[in-house]
Amino acid sequence: MALLTVSNLEKKFGGVTAIAGLDFQVDPEIIFAIIGPNGAGKTTLFNLLTSIYQPTTGTVTFDGHDLTRLKPFQIAELGVTRTFQNLQIFLNMTVLENVMVGCHLRSRCGIIEAALRLPSVIREEKQVREMAMEALDFCGMSELADRDAASLPYGMLKKLEVARALAAKPRMLLMDEPAAGLNDTETIVMSSLIRDISRSGITVLLVEHNMGLVMDVSDRVLVLNYGELLSQGTPQEVQCDPRVIAAYLGE
Ligand SMILES: Nc1ncnc2c1ncn2[C@@H]1O[C@H](COP(=O)(O)OP(=O)(O)OP(=O)(O)O)[C@@H](O)[C@H]1O
Ligand SMILES: [Mg+2]
Incomplete structure (x- = not known):
């Protein structure tokens, strides 16, 4: 079942x-x-799937839940997290702190408990730290945990964005152009990370302009053009579809 x-x-x-x-x-x-x-509607689709936008009409059902009725944090709680086309990294925080932000939706303590430093808060903070370290480790970044985010090269910031989305332990991860701006070596690392995420049982929705990467890692490909479904199938099927070739070459 879908x-x-x-x-x-x-x-x-x-x-x-x-x-x-x-x-x-x-x-x-x-x-x-x-x-x-460009402008086909890919990011808008992600914004609809995460309730950043409300649809004009239509529904989005994830594991039996209508996401269009939920707030973004409720969608994250259900197990749908994302990365952003424009990096959303806090450059004045450390790498670990950035990832801990991704775990906050799992935290149960309120402001008063936190201010009083109750044992429950200290326990929870330890848990959040551990979850964040686990996500960093998964992305091969645990040694960078205490570095200032601002000191990382762009390729690492793109991975940090992925680590933060993974820290919330999603069932489905939406990745908006994870390889944009990466050099060839960084792109290979990112593509192997995407495969690892998939192998760990997480469903991946991947928006990406790097066709080599898309054709290499994807099980299925959907082509959007002017907000409409132009073609859908295996990477091979889509690559051979004359409508897709025309849309890309502008014929
Ligand atoms: N908040 C908004 N207000 C008005 N128009 C918008 C808004 N967001 C997106 N659009 C328009 O919707 C269309 C789809 O944009 P979208 O950003 O989803 O494209 P995209 O496929 O992600 O493109 P790219 O590959 O360049 O990232 C574009 O025409 C864009 O100008
Ligand atoms: Mg976009």
Whole structure:
């Protein structure tokens, strides 16, 4: 059974239709890529899946829950987390602190308990630290835990963004252009990290312009064009689809 079902999804911004009546399903534990030219609606789709935007019409069902009725933090609690096309890293914090931000939705203590430093708070802080370290370790970054985020090269910041999204222990991870701006070596590292995430049982939705990476790691590919589903299938099927070639080459 599908883990994610998108039905008749539409998002209009005034006169611009960013997502135009989209239907698709994602099976659990696969790498599902969403590609398409600039402005095709990929990031808007992620923003709809995480309730940053409300759809004009349509539904998004994750594991039986209608996500469009939930707040972003409730969607994260259900097990859907994401990375951002524009890095959302706190440069004035350490690497570990940045990842700990990703665990906060699992924390149960309120402000008063925290201010009083109750034993429950200290226990929980230790747990959060451990979860964050686990995520950093998974991304091969545990030795950088105490470094200032600002001191990391761009490629590491992109991985830090992934570590933070993993720290909340998602069942589905949305990655918006994880390889953008990376050099060839960093791209290989990122593609192997994406595979590792998938092997650990997390369903991956991948938005990416690097076609080599997409065709290499994905189980299925959906092509968006002007907010519409242009094509869908295995990487080989999509690559051979004349409509896809035309959309990319502008014919
Ligand atoms: N908040 C917004 N207000 C108005 N228009 C928007 C908004 N967000 C996106 N759009 C428009 O919706 C369309 C889809 O944009 P979106 O950012 O989803 O594209 P994309 O596929 O992610 O592109 P890229 O590959 O360049 O990241 C574009 O025409 C864009 O200008
Ligand atoms: Mg985008």
